[in-house]
Amino acid sequence: MRLFTIFTLLTLVVPGLLSQSRDQLYHDYIEKYHRIATAQQLSHGIPASIILAQGLLESGAGKGRLAMEANNHFGIKCHDWQGKKIYHDDDERNECFRSYNHARESFEDHYIFISYRSRYR
Secondary structure, eight states: OHHHHHHHHHHHHHHHHHHHHHHHHHHHHHHHHHHHHHHHHHHHOOOHHHHHHHHHHHHTTTTSHHHHHHOOSSOOBOSSOOSOEEEEOSSSTTEEEEOOSSHHHHHHHHHHHHHHOTTTO
8 A cells, every 4th residue: 555655646746847847848949949940830831830849759859869969850860861970779779860060950851851751741
């Protein structure tokens, strides 16, 4: 019974504490990248909210390794990529991902990727 009580308390308390920091991370990410996402919306018609939502999820609110070390906010793999690369474990070990000089390039590539790859149309 004691173990059940501890588990129940952790289940109720910990998510609330974590969501506060998660909410702040999400807010910070949106604040930092909303101008880029809005520019993408104006240029390409994909809603900024969709771009930011996918960026938040794929990059761990900008705190994931690919976002921090390679400005790759959408987890785009190399696929015929001639630019800089970073290797990261994903579906398989040591997979090749695109690396960008600036997050803006990642957001632009995201548009190209989802617009012209038949898998994402």
